[in-house]
Amino acid sequence: MQSFHGKSVYKGIAMGSILIWKKNNVQIKRLKIEDAEAEVSRVGVAVTESVRQLQALYDKALKEVGESSAAIFEVHQMLLEDEDYLDAVHNMIRAEHVNAEYAVAVTGDNFAGMFADMDDDYMRARAADVRDISDRLARNLAGRGETGFDFANPVIVVADDLSPSETVQMDKGKILGFVTVHGSTNSHTAILARMMNIPALVGVPVDLENLEDGTLAIVDGYQGQVVFEPSGEACRKAETRMEKEREQLWLLQTLKGKENITLDGHKINIYANIGNIGDVGYVLENDAGGIGLFRSEFLYLGRNDFPTEEEQFQAYRQVLLNMAGKKVIIRTLDIGADKQVEYFNFGKEDNPAMGYRAIRICLKQPDIFKTQLRALLRAAVFGNLSVMYPMITSVEEVRAVWGIVAEVHGELESLDIPHKVPEQGIMVETPAAVMVSDELARLVDFFSIGTNDLTQYTLAIDRQNERLDDFYNPHHPAILRMIQMVVVNAHAHGKWVGICGELGSDLELTERFVRMGVDELSVAPGMVLSLRKIVREMKVGK
């Protein structure tokens, strides 16, 4: 038995024999050719054939995984017909009298290198697309045609990396899971695996040379683990879990469209947490009632400068429109601590978790804050927006926030720009906020309890420190009493309370939270139906 860990792309379990996928990396040799023009026309023929194959892949993907995932093959067709790319291939053949295969391989490397050097994650990932089309072209030049994926029985595909065209060519019914050594969770393979609901792990440090086709393996997308040659005991366990998973999935689907209501008629809202516009699809797919936490950090991370008001406005507006009237709670910038951004120039802190972060940055550097607020107030016109502020510790901070919101509101009024002041609440994630929650409740429209930070600050435990695992009790009575206290204080002032931290999706606590009077739970999209099930099967009692 041998096990490896990687990043999970799709949560699920698969068991079966493995198929090691190796690219037919035929070494491309540099050959001297006499007739350059004949070589150039061979390229033309191969391009036509490649475009035809890509059209077939596009049609296949369109049927199986939908338009948005199929679009990549349309892009591949256009890349293949790119003038600069083909000019470079032709020029090399003519100037150096080399064979077409060699010219394509070198040109492909050069163009892929250009994308790999760009300062943008999305564009860097396009290097793989350029390699994919160059491989295809070289294959067609050599007369090898399409790569074959004929497996008799369903398998777990283990590969160094998979290109989008390799992934989509595989017969869905024959794939149990994917394990790749390289590839990111944002790669096309990952996206396709998610669409196809296939357990998949990327970034698994396994040595393909030491593996054999047909070896039994278990892919566990929940733990991000793959086990080769598992013991009989491990197989039985996996089988039980797979059986349960199938049953569970089927049962949960029947809960779509139903209310989150207890047997004795108590209703609660179940919303979803997301961190990207692209996640909105999962929110709707899992029938969440709204978005309980939309982390706005994605707009600030992975770039070289602050996002503009217009950029933010477009992003917020798009989410509101896509959610079509359902509630969307956007949390203002929560950066600092473990989320560092270079262009902010924060400098190093000895204790970043207790440092310059979140609302503290916004109050100290109001320009950054006001840009975001202007974008939010403008977007509020387009749907059911709520805004919440992170890391609040005092009444004074909330008053300061209200002052800045009022300024922004005044500016938009005087410029006659359409806008609306949305519902506004705060994150309760410091023990200080809990202790003064009676006073805070007067000022705000709602509370959302961030249990991750609240637990870390209350128990004085750094969650990144593995040595403290024995001391960490997420169900510590101190935390549960704090949550109860916040609920009582909020309700005394007619305000509602949600939980958006990890504890919200702890199924052992769902009944308890409902009984405490928590009004909303916000969890990962995939957890929504599991929570709904518990709520619908419980009673609040007296």
Place this chain on the structure above:
Amino acid sequence: MKEFEHVVADSMGIHARPAGMLAKEAKKYGSKVFIRKDEKRVEATKLMAIMGLGVKCGQKVGVEVSGPDEDAAYAGMKKFFEENL
């Protein structure tokens, strides 16, 4: 020569797909169409070159059109940018 400026509103910037559509659109005209970003200037019919500009949401690009069907190309490109980017 005619030119206009456009601020890209698509949240992904000029990513692969709209870049491909842009190249297709530019090929319809006899005029030369160039896209400018900062000091870089590329021909709009060249997909990889456009992608190489790495234009992100909120950034400004300049579009230059010159040639025999300048007016039609100008109108067509302007409409394309407004509708797709």
